[in-house]
Amino acid sequence: MDNQRNLLLAVGLSFLLILGWDAAMRYFYPQASTASETEQVDPVAQPATASAPGDSANIVSGGATAEAGTVDLAQALASPERVRIDAPRIEGSINLVGALVDDIELKDHRQTVDKDSGPVQLFAPQGTDRQYFAQFGWVGDGVALPDARTQWGADGEVLTAETPVTLSWDNGEGQTFRIRFAIDDNYMLTASQSVSNSAGGPIVVRPFGLINRDASSASPDQWIVHSGPMGAFGETVEYGPDYDDLAEEGTFAPEGGAADWIGFSDIYWLSALVPEEGVATTPGYRSLGAETYRADVIYAPETVAAGGSSNRTTRLFAGAKESVVLDAYEAAGIENFSRAIDWGWFRWFERPILTLLRYLFDLVGNFGVAIILLTVIIRGLLFPIAQKQFASMAAMKAVQPKMKAIQERYKDDKQKQQQEIMKLYKEEKVNPLAGCLPLLIQIPIFFALYKVLILAIEMRHEPFFLWIKDLSAPDPAKILNLFGLLPFDPPGFLGIGILAVLLGITMWLTFKLNPSAMDPVQQQIFNIMPWVLMFVMAPFAAGLLLYWVTSNLLTLAQQSYLYSKHPQLRAAAEKQKADQAAVKARDQAREGKS
Structure with missing residues (x-):
């Protein structure tokens, strides 16, 4: 029952996030007024x-x-x-x-x-x-x-x-x-x-x-x-x-x-x-x-x-x-x-992104393809970090029994428990934060590309393929108006396009391949998050969604490859997930009897 209550709470909070995001987007991104003025100018x-x-x-x-x-x-x-x-x-x-x-x-x-x-x-x-x-x-x-x-x-x-x-x-x-x-x-x-x-x-x-x-x-x-x-x-x-x-x-x-x-x-x-x-x-x-x-x-x-x-x-x-x-x-x-272009604090990072995009565009003649190539380059540069991330996760799996023993031994002394766990990390040369590093590095890259797509006039009215005619504008192929067949434009977060759906699907798949097993509540939240982000990201530039979808696809390929290099990691994760499923089934059976 607790898990169901937590799931409903997570769904409710996600819905509020979507509504709040849409309201914020309307406040910070108001539509330009087109009304004529009637007052005389002195x-x-x-x-x-x-x-x-x-x-x-x-x-x-x-x-x-x-x-x-x-x-x-x-x-x-x-x-x-x-x-x-x-x-x-x-x-x-x-x-x-x-x-x-x-x-x-x-x-x-x-x-x-x-x-x-x-x-x-x-x-x-x-x-x-x-x-x-x-x-x-x-x-x-x-x-x-x-x-x-x-x-x-x-x-x-x-x-x-x-x-x-x-x-x-x-x-x-x-x-x-x-x-x-x-x-x-x-x-x-x-x-x-x-x-x-x-x-x-x-x-x-x-x-x-x-x-x-x-x-x-x-x-x-x-x-x-x-x-x-x-x-x-x-x-x-x-x-x-x-x-x-x-x-x-x-x-x-x-x-x-x-x-x-x-x-x-x-x-x-x-x-x-x-x-x-x-x-x-x-x-x-x-x-x-x-x-x-x-x-x-x-x-x-x-x-x-x-x-x-x-x-x-x-x-x-x-x-x-x-x-x-x-x-x-x-x-x-x-x-x-x-600086007439308002790059902001990260101009030292955004300008190289734009320079690289222009160079790639000169090679291939399409900014959409250039964004895909940029994503490949970024993921390639981050690959050594991802390898260390998986190696660290494998090491974390190996020390799990020792960690549980420490937690049981010092369950009444949290300070001593933390000291012993940190000592264990040092002895085993394990970094529990290694899994966060790729994400932290991706954040400024993502923000820089977001600014480039908004500010760089080179991206204005630049097409990709098929229905995407402007990479700096939201995906025009929206599901609720049957991809333009119906004569209305869905507002805000309801304007879900093909790229937003692909974003949700690819992110859900990356979470499914996540090597770390989670407790049931975390699992439920991570199952919902991709679809929340699908709504949240729908109003953003098509080029930004193209980058994220490509990044997710490369992450899937990368995870599959690294799993092959660390089979013990996949086995441990599958075993832990199986154990959690068995515990969940046992709890449900007990609730049914009661």
Whole structure:
């Protein structure tokens, strides 16, 4: 009866674990909001860190005021007052009204797993449902400055990696403002802002750069990876604040002082301003209301003498968080730029995993196969440890009679009993923790692969075979909707796919082959655990389940091989299990008679 009660308790706790896990996943992995905002955005707002109201008059949130989602993207981009961008990895345009970089598509990354879905639209004009853009300009007092309604002229029609384009505007008071845009072969634009003063007296201006975005289209912020405001200040990278905190506080000034870079991060995408090195700046974030936020960099005031000029250069990264590209920019002088990917504490281990996966992918051309090969390599490296584990288990079986004798002899003195058992371990050279070592080593490997599958854009939309079209997404072949035949998507832990079922089966088989015999309650728990994990792991990335299933299959093969090398271990385990079955049958018979 006690065993049955314990079994029911284990089943109940397992069910609560599944429900709790699903609730936690929904809390920490919320769905991104797709609702349009109806509040108006103030076109003029004080910068998050400006000290004087007059300094903010020309730092604006965009061109003409418009409600988010009220402007059609195609209509907004059809304006002839644009300079086209056609770079190796970026295409789009710059709006000559306001000199806004508000149209950027990423040529090498498509919107969905569908190959015909078109490139990712990273930047989009104000008023569209994906409002996201950058602006460069000046603030100051006593001088006519360009703003978001200014019509700029351009000396070219197309910005390419070989042909920069300069925008210019004459205020009619003796000052000419210019912004020279250049772009490299990846995702970096360079904006060189200059002011020429031909008037009779000096002027004082502060150049600035800003990024404005509507967060309703942002990827959700998760406990394992930050999505939102991000930047490098001093010697640290700040993954925060999140959008909710910024909306509540209104403004945020980083503690690290001057920015190495500042912007907004999604799981796969990044927009960041990189100020001119060695020049004093004031960085900050600001909530503009209606889920609209801004990151800005404002330079120190500059006095432009009569007949003189002033120049400042700010770079704008707008693209994919590809680790190789970010590493190259960091090597070129942008501090901590590689940490725009939120690897966390284990980046020293996750980066080699990604490097090895990329190398294997280059060999076989399929990331699913690369994950399988990675699993084989890891299990191969751990095989000597597994051999020692089985040898230790065999030794533990050999000393079982002596341990039972010690336990019986010192049953009334637990301290002496433990001392004698430890002495026995030392004399027989037995390590009771050896069986835990492979599992402990697997934990950081598993976590590292989990992070890589979430963060590495190389895994995004990468197929395996048959029904698995995206290794970074959950298994789409779910049993409850008959593998997609029924028109609904099972929620959370009920979305059990083929890989999750294979995970449960292979884990159950590994437990059945476990060389250590357990008491009845432990046996019941281990019989339930694989099916609990089947539910728990169902929402995870298909690539992670592929790794675990492959690891379980290799464990089965490994256990079968090592059993052949240690037949006494199998015999002892089978004998102990048979004895336990006999005791259980005898107890049941006694209960039946009573």
